[in-house]
Amino acid sequence: MMTFLLPTLAVAFAAFCIWLTVRIINRRERWAKWTLVAVIGVPVLYVASFGPACWWFATELPVSKLMDCPEIYLPVGRVYRAAGGRDSWIGQAINWYATRRHAHVCVLYGPRFELVLFQRQD
Structure with missing residues (x-):
């Protein structure tokens, strides 16, 4: 469909x-x-607004605790996964934009609450 x-x-x-x-x-x-x-x-x-939403809703926590970006950005997570993650230039741009403030941010990409983890590349 x-x-x-x-x-x-x-x-x-x-x-x-x-x-x-x-x-x-x-x-x-x-x-x-x-x-x-x-x-x-x-x-x-x-x-x-994707980057500022990641910066606003995520807080500085230890690596074991991850912060989620709002569910409204599920299409951004899907684009990231469909583009091949960090291997593609789109994935690198999304990862860079999401992690300007916090080193670890999660974004939904599937209907069953599958998560994409963005990690800052220093």
Whole structure:
């Protein structure tokens, strides 16, 4: 089901963005400009808020005690796992961003509360 749903949503999102761009260019409608700002801005803010959420919700504890980032960032954990973890540049960037304040942070990546451990690479 997901193998069909995700590409369909991606195509629908791309079509919506193209339609919105045409509305902005051809008709110069103000509502279309603000809608495009929201459509692009919300995902950018979501990704940008991942690091500060890790910094805010994690506390400095011994290595045996790990702190979790909120469940809303489960997709970030999935991207990290799907990209190959620390072996990929995406995984290294996520790991770097999550561990700027604390050396150890956990993020969910699965529905059964599977965790990804981010460790600072000094």
